[in-house]
Amino acid sequence: MAIPSTDITLLVHEPIDPVALAAYVRAHEDGAIVIFDGFVRDHSKNRRTLYLEYEAYEPMALAKIQEIAAHLHQQFSIDRVAMVHRLGRLEIGETSVYIAVSAAHRAAAFDACRYAIDSLKRTVPIWKKEHFEDGSVWADGELPPVPSATSAAKPAS
Amino acid sequence: MPSVSQSVRVKVLFFGRLKDIAGSPQESIELPAQANIESLFAYCATRYPELRQYRSSLVASCNQEFASWNTVLHAGDEVAFLPPVSGG
Numbered sequence: 001m002a003i004p005s006t007d008i009t010l011l012v013h014e015p016i017d018p019v020a021l022a023a024y025v026r027a028h029e030d031g032a033i034v035i036f037d038g039f040v041r042d043h044s045k046n047r048r049t050l051y052l053e054y055e056a057y058e059p060m061a062l063a064k065i066q067e068i069a070a071h072l073h074q075q076f077s078i079d080r081v082a083m084v085h086r087l088g089r090l091e092i093g094e095t096s097v098y099i100a101v102s103a104a105h106r107a108a109a110f111d112a113c114r115y116a117i118d119s120l121k122r123t124v125p126i127w128k129k130e131h132f133e134d135g136s137v138w139a140d141g142e143l144p145p146v147p148s149a150t151s152a153a154k155p156a157s
Numbered sequence: 158m159p160s161v162s163q164s165v166r167v168k169v170l171f172f173g174r175l176k177d178i179a180g181s182p183q184e185s186i187e188l189p190a191q192a193n194i195e196s197l198f199a200y201c202a203t204r205y206p207e208l209r210q211y212r213s214s215l216v217a218s219c220n221q222e223f224a225s226w227n228t229v230l231h232a233g234d235e236v237a238f239l240p241p242v243s244g245g
Binding site: 053143 | 170172173174183211214215216217221222223224227237239240241243244245
C-alpha cells in the first residue's frame with residue numbers, strides 16, 4: 001500500500017521536534033489537527049524509572065508504520081499524517097512517539113490519531129527496556145496478530 | 158532450476174529479551190530442506206534452552222512480514238523472533 005508523499009513516517013535516534021511536525025501537517029484546506037505525544041513517565045508499576053531504551057526491527061517497524069499511515073487514508077477523511085518513533089536511550093519527559101493527523105474536520109482527525117497509536121502499540125516491532133535503580137526489565141507488551149496460513153510469507157528477494 | 162541441495166541457509170534475528178538470551182542479534186543457520194519456522198525455533202532452543210519458555214509468548218516474521226509457525230523456509234529467508242511489542 002502506497003502512502004501519499006506528503007506523509008512523514010520515520011524512526012529516529014535523535015530528539016523528535018514536535019513543533020516542526022505539527023506545523024508540517026497543518027495546511028490551509030484543513031480545519032483540525034489531532035496530536036498524540038507519547039513521552040517517558042518517571043515511574044512504572046510503583047517503581048521509579050531512571051530512563052528507557054527503545055529498540056526496533058527497524059526495516060519491518062518502518063514498513064508497519066507506513067502500513068498504518070496508508071490505512072488511515074483509506075479509512076478516514078484526513079489530509080496529512082506524521083508518525084515518528086524515537087529509538088535508543090530516552091530520558092524522563094522526552095517524547096518517544098509523536099503522531100499528528102490533519103483533517104478538514106475534527107472527528108476524522110481524532111479517530112485516525114487514536115487508531116494510529118493503538119495500531120502502533122499492537123503491531124509495530126519496537127521494544128522498550130525500563131531501567132530502574134535496582135535493575136532493568138523488558139516492558140510487558142502486546143503480541144501482534146499473525147496470519148494462520150502459510151501462503152502469506154513472501155520469498156526472500 | 159532449484160538447487161538439489163538438501164539444506165537451506167537462513168538468517169535468524171532475535172529481539173528484546175530473546176537477543177539477551179541468544180547473546181547476539183543475528184545468526185546464519187543451515188536447516189534441512191522443508192524446514193519451517195517451528196523447526197528453526199526448535200533448533201535455536203537446543204542451542205539456547207532458555208528460549209523454549211518463550212515459545213508461546215512470541216511471534217515470528219519471515220522477510221519482514223508476520224508469519225505462521227508452519228511457514229516453510231527457503232534459502233536466504235530472514236526470520237525474526239519477536240517478543241510482545243512495547244513501542245509507544
